[in-house]
Amino acid sequence: MFTKILIVAALATNVAFCYPTPEEGSVKHYNGYKVIRAIPETQAQFESLLELANRDKYDFWQDPRPGGFADVMVSPVDYAEVAEFLGKAGIQTSIMIEDLEPLLFEERQQMRMRPSQGGMDWENYHTWEEVNQWLSTLVAANNSLLTSEKYGTSFEGRDLFVYKLSTGGSGKPAFWIDATIHAREWITTGVITYVMNQLVNNATSYSDLLSNIDFYFAPYINPDGHVYTHQADRMWRRTRSTENSTSCRGVDANRNFGFQFGGAGSSGTPCSETYRGKVAYSEPETLSVKDWILAQTNVNWQAFITLHSYSQLWMTPYGYTERAPEDYADLKRVGDAAAVALKGHFNTDYTVGNAGAILYLSSGSSRDWAKGEGGFKWVYTIELRDTGRYGFLLPPDQILDTAIETWSGIQVVAKELIR
Secondary structure: OOOOOOOOOOOOOOOOOOOOOOOOOOOOOOOOOEEEEOOOOOOOHHHHHHHHHOOOOOEEEOOOEEEEEEEEOOOOHHHHHHHHHHHHHOOOOEEEEHHHHHHHHHHHHHHHOOOOOOOOOOOOOOOOOHHHHHHHHHHHOOOOOEEEEEEEEEOOOEEEEEEEEOOOOOEEEEEEOOOOOOOOOOOHHHHHHHHHHHHHHHEEEEEEEHOOEEEEOOOOOOHHHHHHHHHHOOOOOOOOOOOOOOOOOOOHHHOOOOOOOOOOOEEEEOOOEEOOOOOOOOOOOHHHHHHHHOOOOOOEEEEEEEEOOOOOOEEEOOOOOOOOOOHHHHHHHHHHHHHHHHHHOOOOOEEEEEHHHHHHOOOOOHHHHHOOOOOOOOOEEEEOOOOOOOOOOOOHHHHHHHHHHHHHHHHHHHHHOOO
């Protein structure tokens, strides 16, 4: 049963641990860090890129894929080694970001210069505490429509909430949307809160959807990691759990789900950005999502969207293989229509296809779990703006446009549920 509650934002803790996290009270700087785009043109070059990625030494923002590219962030110390490796392999390269630190400095300045009166907008990024305060107000002011339930607790003790938007009744198609499973993908939080705001504060405009669909929103799958990106390391991706056998904290939560756990596109190396964990559901954040969804036996689960960045991709399952699901034609048809609706606003192009074919292989993802074991038919990962100019550091002046266009695409999926 959903309870109508007031969410009180908890104070985040910042605890010092060994490499690779910054020391307590410090902010990690990225002076001289570059993002290199590598474009393999032959199978041999692609395999060379895979070899580089599999060293688990570098932060690949986009993993290698045949016929595509890879984006890798390298430190000043590692740049010469990576450039030499790519040069010897004959791989075409370009610099997408010459120096990460000026972008991070500008973002920090923008965060400091935000309006001091509080509240919520989609012209700025907001902290976990600020968003929780806004959500608590939204629930309190609209408790006949919007309710919330705690579905778990993160490793560091933060409450995990899911928000239900419903006009009542039973048996309606249910639509799950989540964000912020990867901590540094700030734009995803902006998009999901925009969608919630539209449905709640402009409910009359979406009466057809609200009368026929129950929406479930989980804005923060990985709150610990996200808080850490604001406090200490903007480029942090993983959870913040600890293991006694390693000095590297956290797990890639989107490699930690049980369906096809441990396969291609995940790493068993604890310091890798795609470290899957020792076992499936080692992270309370992923276990809580799985357990809560499966426990809702009276919910008619139909659609599942998980928001990520970046690359401008609208992806179906599966990621663990290039093989598409049996109902791929249905998923592709609706995905194509969503991409057309999205493009209609600002002419933003999205590529549609199954994840393993158009992005890269990734096992143990929430998307593949939702399709393979979760019982959802309409399952998508949306990789939001952009295509690499800013990567994970999308400027705040693009939040609103990204949210508007993405919401149009999501509405296409929603309308399919009641067609």
